[in-house]
Amino acid sequence: MTRADAPAQAxxxxxxxxxxxxxxxxxxxxxxxxxxGHLLAVQAQDLQGARLALRARGARLPRLTxxxxxxxxxxS
Amino acid sequence: MIGWLGRxxxxxxxxxxxxWLLALTAPFQLTGTRRxxxxxxxxxxxxxxxxxxxxxxxxxxxPLTRDELxxxxxxxxxxxxxxxxxxxxxxxxxxxxxxxxxxRSRARQAWxxxxxxxxxxxxxxxxxEARDLALRELARxxxxxxxxxxxxxxxxxxxxxxxxxxxxxxxIASELVERPDGLVELAGRTGRPSTRAxxxxxxxxxxxxxxxxxxxxxxxxxxxxxxxxxxxxxxxIRPVAIVDGLAAxxxxxxxxxxxxxxxxxxxxxLSEEAAAALRVEAVDIARFEGRELR
Numbered sequence: 001m002t003r004a005d006a007p008a009q010a011x012x013x014x015x016x017x018x019x020x021x022x023x024x025x026x027x028x029x030x031x032x033x034x035x036x037g038h039l040l041a042v043q044a045q046d047l048q049g050a051r052l053a054l055r056a057r058g059a060r061l062p063r064l065t066x067x068x069x070x071x072x073x074x075x076s
Numbered sequence: 077m078i079g080w081l082g083r084x085x086x087x088x089x090x091x092x093x094x095x096w097l098l099a100l101t102a103p104f105q106l107t108g109t110r111r112x113x114x115x116x117x118x119x120x121x122x123x124x125x126x127x128x129x130x131x132x133x134x135x136x137x138x139p140l141t142r143d144e145l146x147x148x149x150x151x152x153x154x155x156x157x158x159x160x161x162x163x164x165x166x167x168x169x170x171x172x173x174x175x176x177x178x179x180r181s182r183a184r185q186a187w188x189x190x191x192x193x194x195x196x197x198x199x200x201x202x203x204x205e206a207r208d209l210a211l212r213e214l215a216r217x218x219x220x221x222x223x224x225x226x227x228x229x230x231x232x233x234x235x236x237x238x239x240x241x242x243x244x245x246x247x248i249a250s251e252l253v254e255r256p257d258g259l260v261e262l263a264g265r266t267g268r269p270s271t272r273a274x275x276x277x278x279x280x281x282x283x284x285x286x287x288x289x290x291x292x293x294x295x296x297x298x299x300x301x302x303x304x305x306x307x308x309x310x311x312x313i314r315p316v317a318i319v320d321g322l323a324a325x326x327x328x329x330x331x332x333x334x335x336x337x338x339x340x341x342x343x344x345x346l347s348e349e350a351a352a353a354l355r356v357e358a359v360d361i362a363r364f365e366g367r368e369l370r
Contacts, residue, residue, distance in 0.1 A: 010257065014224060015296050015321040017261070019276050021221045022287050024318070033090055040217045041087040041097065043284045044078050049315070050088045052282025055364045063366045 023057035030059065078176050080166050083235035084108050091194070094175075099199040100210045102170040104235050109167050116160040126154045126164045131173050131189065139177040139186035139193075172198030208247060215244030216251065216262070222290045223261035232292040276321040278353040280338075280361060283315050288323075298323045302343040317357075319350045327354075329361070336367040 019025050022039070029035035032054045036042055039057075044050035055061055081087040081097045084105040089097060113123050126149055133140060133148045140148075142165065146156040149164070156164065165187060168174040175198075177188030190198045202210050218230050231241035245252065245260060252260045281287055288294055288306070297318065298306055306314050306323055317325040317340055325342040338358040340351075362369035 011296050012321075014259070016276060017224060017265075018222065018290070018296065019287070019318075019321040021223055021265070022290070023221075024279050024281075024287060024321075025276055036088055037090045037093065039221045039286055040093065040214075041082055041089045042286055043085055043289055044088040045086040046283050047078075049283035049285065050078075051364075052280075052315070052361065053285050055361065056279050056281055056285070060360070061364065063364050 027057060027059045029054070029057045029061070032058070032061065080105060080169050081235075082233070084166075095194075095198060096202070096210045096213065098170070098172065099202045100207070100214065101235055102172070102200045104237070105170050106167070109163055109170060112163045113160065113167065116155070116158055116163060118155050118160050118164065122154050123164060123167055125152065126156075127168045127171055127173055129154065130164075130168045130187070134174065134187065134189040134192070139188040141180060141184050141186050145187060170200065172200040208243070211240055211244035212247040215241070216248050219252075219260070219262045220265070221286075223265055224255055224257075224259035225261075225291060226259055229291040233290055276318070278317060278319045278324070278350050278357065280317050280327055280354060280357040281315060284313050285316070287318070288313050288316065297321055305343060317354050319346070319354075324350065325354070331365075331367065334367055335370045336362050336365060337370040338362075 016025075023029050023035060029038065035054050035057045039053075042050050042053050077091050077094055078086050078088050079094055079098065081089065081094070082101050087097075110120060110123065113119075118126070129148050129152050130145060133145060142161060145165070146161050149156040149161070154164075165174065172190055174187045175190045175193050177186045177193050180186050214234060214236075215230060218233065219225060222229065222233065227238060227241045227245055230236075230245065231238045234241070251263055253263050254260050287297065294303070294307075298316075299322070302323060305326060306316055308314070314326045315328065316323045317327055319325075323343060324346060325340045327338060327340045330337045330339075338361065340346075340354055340358075346354075359369055
């Protein structure tokens with residue numbers, strides 16, 4: 001390993017951990033609620049973007065209806 | 077539900093998290109909201125009167141749209157033109173009075189009285205032990221999805237000051253591992269061999285994705301040479317394709333009726349394997365949106 005490789009490998013390790021923490025590696029999210037709870041908060045001034053954030057982290061999430069349920073604060 | 081939290085932008089959160097996140101972050105947001113209202117020509121007194129107008133209108137008539145609430149402000153002689161209305165709604169939300177309520181026909185968002193819609197009054201400030209507990213919860217939950225990270229990362233992401241970020245992390249110090257690089261992570265969640273050894277799968281991320289917003293700096297996933305193509309300025313963060321965790325392309329979707337077309341603009345050379353995986357992602361976006369991929 002060269003000296004230049006060391007920082008690159010350290011950054012790659014940080015990237016891997018953060019991507020996994022973000023559910024981007026194994027898509028563990030089973031529902032929009034679970035994903036939002038895991039991330040704590042998903043920026044949503046662009047609702048389409050927030051929905052796509054959930055999709056990228058879930059295992060074949062059902063289409064928009066379930067994310068709409070989370071987006072609206074409808075009493076449960 | 078969606079509300080103004082953290083950095084003062086709209087966030088989607090679980091209902092049970094909204095209450096404490098609002099109470100923890102609203103005091104930090106209020107200064108900025110009042111400043112923006114002043115810029116829109118709405119002084120402090122008028123802004124407080126507007127919150128009262130919202131409260132009475134929603135209390136007597138139930139959920140109302142932005143236009144309907146604007147009419148009430150106009151009748152009360154309070155300015156609602158330009159960006160004033162959205163900042164007044166933001167102020168009322170940060171004061172715990174209103175929340176986003178039902179969506180009416182033609183996707184018109186209605187606003188509701190928080191106590192009617194959530195079934196209880198919302199606190200907009202925490203003190204003492206309750207605040208300490210909230211900071212502890214914030215620090216722990218942040219690290220679950222963002223570790224390893226620094227106190228400055230937490231402060232930036234949550235829109236709180238550095239002292240509070242440090243207080244939250246200190247409160248859970250016994251649960252943390254401090255790394256040689258100064259970052260911290262939750263014990264038991266340190267770099268697992270499975271995530272270190274294999275390449276990270278390509279993903280298409282939408283505009284303002286949390287992966288681009290979770291830390292003070294994006295250098296770990298967005299090399300500086302390409303930063304201007306993803307973050308062009310004006311507060312915009314473009315949709316990106318990540319390959320092995322790195323931003324490898326920007327992408328755009330064009331929707332027309334029941335169809336969607338997705339175009340990918342690589343930031344550099346893209347392997348055939350990665351391009352194929354991103355096409356699979358595009359197919360999944362079409363499925364998710366109930367459209368046909370063109």
